[in-house]
Amino acid sequence: xxxxxxxxxxxxxxxxxxxGLGLAFFLIVVVLVPFGVGPEAALLTLIAPGILWVAAxxxxxxxxxxxxxxxxxxxxxPLLATSPLPLEGVALIKGIAHWITTGLPLTLAAPALGxxxxxxxxxxxxxxxxxxxxxxxxxxxxTFGAALTVGLRRGGLLMxxxxxxxxxxxxIFGAEAVRRGADGLGAATPLLMLAGITLGSFALLPFAASAxxxxxxx
Amino acid sequence: MSIWEYANPKKFIATTxxxxxxxxxxxxxxxVGGLIWGFFFTPDDFRQGSTVKIFYLHVPSxxxxxxxxxxxxxxSLVWLVRRHHVSALAARAAAPIGIIMTVMAxxxxxxxxxxxxxxxxxxDPRLTSFLILFLFYLGYMALWEAIExxxxxxxxxxxxxxxxxxxxxxxxxxxxFWNQGLHQxxxxxxxxxxxxxxxxxxPALVCIAGFVLLFVALVLMRTxxxxxxxxxxxxxxxxxx
Amino acid sequence: xxxxxxDLAVARxxxxxxxxxxxxxxxxxxxxxxxxNGIGKTTLLRTLAGLQPPIAGTVNxxxxxxxxxxxxxxxxxxxxxxxxxxxWADVHGADLVDSVFEAFDLVxxxxxxxxxxxxxxxxxxxxxxxGVIGRDVLFLDEPTVSLDGxxxxxxxxxxxxxxxxxxxIAVIATHIDLGLDAPELDLTPFKAAPxxxxxxxxxxx
Numbered sequence: 001x002x003x004x005x006x007x008x009x010x011x012x013x014x015x016x017x018x019x020g021l022g023l024a025f026f027l028i029v030v031v032l033v034p035f036g037v038g039p040e041a042a043l044l045t046l047i048a049p050g051i052l053w054v055a056a057x058x059x060x061x062x063x064x065x066x067x068x069x070x071x072x073x074x075x076x077x078p079l080l081a082t083s084p085l086p087l088e089g090v091a092l093i094k095g096i097a098h099w100i101t102t103g104l105p106l107t108l109a110a111p112a113l114g115x116x117x118x119x120x121x122x123x124x125x126x127x128x129x130x131x132x133x134x135x136x137x138x139x140x141x142x143t144f145g146a147a148l149t150v151g152l153r154r155g156g157l158l159m160x161x162x163x164x165x166x167x168x169x170x171x172i173f174g175a176e177a178v179r180r181g182a183d184g185l186g187a188a189t190p191l192l193m194l195a196g197i198t199l200g201s202f203a204l205l206p207f208a209a210s211a212x213x214x215x216x217x218x
Numbered sequence: 219m220s221i222w223e224y225a226n227p228k229k230f231i232a233t234t235x236x237x238x239x240x241x242x243x244x245x246x247x248x249x250v251g252g253l254i255w256g257f258f259f260t261p262d263d264f265r266q267g268s269t270v271k272i273f274y275l276h277v278p279s280x281x282x283x284x285x286x287x288x289x290x291x292x293x294s295l296v297w298l299v300r301r302h303h304v305s306a307l308a309a310r311a312a313a314p315i316g317i318i319m320t321v322m323a324x325x326x327x328x329x330x331x332x333x334x335x336x337x338x339x340x341x342d343p344r345l346t347s348f349l350i351l352f353l354f355y356l357g358y359m360a361l362w363e364a365i366e367x368x369x370x371x372x373x374x375x376x377x378x379x380x381x382x383x384x385x386x387x388x389x390x391x392x393x394x395f396w397n398q399g400l401h402q403x404x405x406x407x408x409x410x411x412x413x414x415x416x417x418x419x420x421p422a423l424v425c426i427a428g429f430v431l432l433f434v435a436l437v438l439m440r441t442x443x444x445x446x447x448x449x450x451x452x453x454x455x456x457x458x459x
Numbered sequence: 460x461x462x463x464x465x466d467l468a469v470a471r472x473x474x475x476x477x478x479x480x481x482x483x484x485x486x487x488x489x490x491x492x493x494x495x496n497g498i499g500k501t502t503l504l505r506t507l508a509g510l511q512p513p514i515a516g517t518v519n520x521x522x523x524x525x526x527x528x529x530x531x532x533x534x535x536x537x538x539x540x541x542x543x544x545x546x547w548a549d550v551h552g553a554d555l556v557d558s559v560f561e562a563f564d565l566v567x568x569x570x571x572x573x574x575x576x577x578x579x580x581x582x583x584x585x586x587x588x589x590g591v592i593g594r595d596v597l598f599l600d601e602p603t604v605s606l607d608g609x610x611x612x613x614x615x616x617x618x619x620x621x622x623x624x625x626x627x628i629a630v631i632a633t634h635i636d637l638g639l640d641a642p643e644l645d646l647t648p649f650k651a652a653p654x655x656x657x658x659x660x661x662x663x664x
Contacts, residue, residue: 003549007538014537075531082508082527083550083592144381148361148374158364162378165353166385169392176396190395197388208381215373218511227662303662367472369659445663452660455474456653 001089004080008097011070022059022102023109029055030113041118048117049127049178055113056106056131057138057167063102064142065159067094068150068213077150081217091209092202095136095143103135119182126181126191133194134174140201141166147209151216170197225302227445234438241438245431252424260417272330274422278429280323283351286316286433290358291383294376304441306372307448309379310362311440315433317355324348343393350389354382368448460486460521462507462596462628467516468651469499469506473660475514475651476502482644486595486626489618489639494646500632501529501600503646507630508598514657520628526594530604532585536574540565540584543573544591553593562617563587564610578605586614590621597622599631615639 012019033051037043071077080090110131111124119127145163149155177190224230256274263270290309297306327345328338339345361378365371461483468478476499484490492500506513508527534543541555548555560566563583568576573584582605589597603611615637618629623639631637654664 003546007535007542007546010542011535011537071533073531074533074535075529076533076535078505078510078527078529078531079533079547079588080550081510082525083547084523084552085550141385148378149364151370152364155364158360161353161360162357165350165357165389166382168350169385169388172389172392172396193392193395205381208377212374212377215370215377218370369473448660449663452473452658452663455472455660456664 001085001093004085004090004093005097008094009100012097012101019101019105022063023105025062026055026059026106026109027113029058030116033117044118045120045182048114048119049123049182050175051117052110052114052119052127053130053134053171053175053178056110056135057171059106060098060102060135060138060142061160061163061167063098064146064163065149065156067098067143067146069146069155072150072216077213078217081213087210087213088206091143091147091206091213094146095140095202095206095209098143099136099139103131103139107131107135119178122184123178123182126187127178129191130174130177130187130194133191133198134170137170137194137198137201138167140198140205141170144205144209144212147212147216150213170194173197222300222302225300225304227304227449230304231442231445235442238435238438241431241435245428245435248424248428248431252421252428256418256421256425260421267333269330269333270418272326273418274425276323276326276330277422278426279319279326280348281426282429282433283316283320283323283348286312286319287351287354287379287383287386289437290316290379294379297372298376298380303372303448304445306376307444308437308441309375310372311444312433312437313355313359313362315436315440317352317359319429319433320348320352320355324352341397343390343397346393346397347390350393351386354386358382368451460524460595460626460628461519462630463517463519464507465517465519467503467506467518468514468655468657469502469511470514470658471499471502473658475655475658477646477649478515478651478655478657480516480646480649484628484630486628487623489623489629489631489641491637491639491641491643492630492632492646493643498646498650500646504529504598504600504630504632514659520596524594525596525598526589526592527598527600528585528589528602529600530582532582532588534573534581534585537572539570539572540576541569543584544587547588548591548593551592551594553591555591559587559590562590562613562621564613579607579610582606583610583614586617590617595627597627597629597631599629599633601632601634603633603635603637611635611637 030051033047034044037047068077071080081087107128110127114124114127142163145159145166148162149159152158173190173193177187177194180187180190224233253274257271260271262268290312293305293309293312296302297309324345327348331340332338358375358378361375362371365374463483465481467480468475470476480503482490492503494500502511504527505511507518508525509518510527533547538546544559545555560569563586565583565587568580573581576584586602603614606614618637619639622629
């Protein structure tokens, strides 16, 4: 399974922009928001937690359809399915690889973008913590969505429709944690919920994703 | 004789087709009776005036919106475990009815909410949950439409239905956590203390019974249609080979 | 280690395509599948490899010894030839042996990115995968597509002198003569009858 993780990371680096693309998208969305809502600092402070989370979520969504589509097109997926790797393990590794290539860079870059949106100083640590805890769930849920739609031509838009409603709880708890941090309130409850969603997703969704993959490979 | 005999498509159609007119008739009678009773023979609410009467549409449709999803969850599980085609097709047949119920609950809620809260829409937990439920129905139906092979579609939508149910419940709690809301507490519950007065309660029960029977009749009709579509496809496939 | 197939029926898109197939392949032997397009060679190979369930009958060979290969061979353009092979060896818990580069004429291409190879070279790389994964029972679907005559001979000799000589088994769907001296199985007599039972759409007929 480590071999698969290494290969996916190598592919992300060499395909040029595997790491960078989601990050650039994140930056652009965050830069566009003040153009849309106006430059008023107080307003930006107010909406910064939500904007940063929504932008991170969309950036994660952007690269989901590549999780299985490339392996499906070149025939790697049936070969992996007949290899000794359990397909559940393949799904888990794909989720982890997606997180390392998108969720992790987003988490690291988010505090810097917080400055652009005039995020309250007390919120930075919560922004970082909530993204660190929450983006793995986004990747794993997305892996499930990608597994459902892997056999479909033009499955990308459909996948967004399937995955976005599943993102609702993660988004709510993530943005709420940052908002509470910005208001100087305790953010432990939403962070714990976020951690719960992430752990639950990693424990259960690989099974659902591999079931979907098996059906799609038939 | 076991209940699974009716999972045979032919037997299902033969058994349910004669039932449909009866179910439709009774449900329309109940709906007409219940709505007339509710609209014209119950007093106005002392605070909400006659606007409260939309309750006879709002509550049953909201109830059905959730219960239809629940029925889809059960039929999806039956399909995955026992591989009865009728079960998967019943889930497919129910989804459009469920989404209509959800839209109805949202629209009647907006019409009711406007005079009460002074707004058509508020990001209240209950309203928001129904909006999320609407998105789940939409995704579920879109997945059915997108996949050509019917068994593949049945498998994948069933998996989506199960995972979606977990996330729908999770969303419900998340949304509660996020905003306490304007909506009054549930109008109906098994705990009598919270319930509306009997004079509103009985016509509401009649309406709910009407909605349930209407749903059953529609699902049976639509399932029969789905079975016939599958039959045509199966026959075509055999003729080609 | 024997591949035994008894009374197998396979379906494509819910409708049975082949039925009543029984054969066995002993160690060191190959079986070549013949039949017109659309008879179900690919479906049969995928069923044998376990990618899809049969609708009737059984396929028996020791667990975790089978491998499937089609024209799509899972080659990543951004990885070098060595990296591609090392990955598949690693996934199967096998070692990447040097002899494989010689057997498939890849010695000079070791450090080239797979994306820069010609179609024929890519196919050789895809087939070389079979040489590194250490699997005994191979299910090959048109393995020689886009190979030139020389490469076909090379692949055939690897199959004969390495894989089969070491007691391996191969089931091959192909249109050309590999010169393997293997028994052929014509699938035409096993075409499923139009009213064959067992398809997933049977309940609707």
